Amino acid sequence: MAKDFLDFEDTRYNRQELVPQLGPEGQRLLGKARVVVIGAGGVKSPLLYYLVASGVGCIRIIDFDSVELSNLNRQILFTERSIGQNKAEAARDRLQELNGEVEIEAATARLTESNVHDLLSGFDVVVEGGDSLATRLLVNAWCLSSGTPMVHASAQYNYGYVLTVLPHSSACFECVFPDLPEGHGGSVPVFGVSTGLAGVLGASEVIKLVTKRGRLMVDGMLTFSGFLSDFLFVPSPKRADCGACGVRSNNALQPTAFGGG
């Protein structure tokens, strides 16, 4: 075994600091990073676990919803004792047990146009989520306006995907999904492992963003189909006619909307 390995101090993060692409400098960048995560559900549960375990410096979790029994097949931050608790607060308490070195804040508000700036500003990365298409488009627009990179990970049935938005240099969420249907309003069919896969892929994107390492999933999405054991990158380039970041959109040039910047 190399001498460097023998001399290495056995610390919380030493296994990942030994990864050449990360190293102590990558770990330092992780420790400085501030990440805001919208939602603490099926996808965000594993995503948050890995961000906290990896030593991201500061995380805000935004979720107004409460834990229900039907969440427990996939929302692995929670236990039967969590039922009825606010998800952001229950997630914070669980994650703080995992890593007390990470500053974790719970915000129990519902994200709206009037509070989006207060809730999202001051962070290096936004992990998108939300209970409606309107909220997703709002977050996308805010990230474009503020210039904040955004990671979007999603799952249904036994498939899912992840994509990253680098404002004004890559396709935004609305470039990729310009005309999504509204949610159907019923129970979402979803297999727990698919939310797990999407969440882990999302955490990987966040870590690459804040450490400035690796290749991001931009201008398309990395999709997976669990039952087919299939991973596929689907290209979806930036659209000149995009309603959110295109040449005629409000966010086309400068950060002005939402009072952000």
Place this chain on the structure above:
Amino acid sequence: MAKKTTVTVQLRGAAEALLLTEAVEVSVTKLTPKEILKAVAAQNPLLERQIIRGDGSPRLSTKILVNGQPPRSLDEEIPAGPSIIMSPSMPCDG
């Protein structure tokens, strides 16, 4: 009667979940992404809502790859014998 072309479409995402198969054969009079999307959508009402807009045109959010690349336009004629993969839009996560 217009001659129809039969093509195999590899399904991913909601299409694979709702139709319970990883590929379907569809017959279309014009071999274009638009006609293929409509033909696959017609096989399931829930899938149709995800793929087709209220005005009857296919959603741009639904991804279709022809020989591994997105087509320039949904009306573009596809060369014979293509590899086609379709992944419908996904409105929310679980």
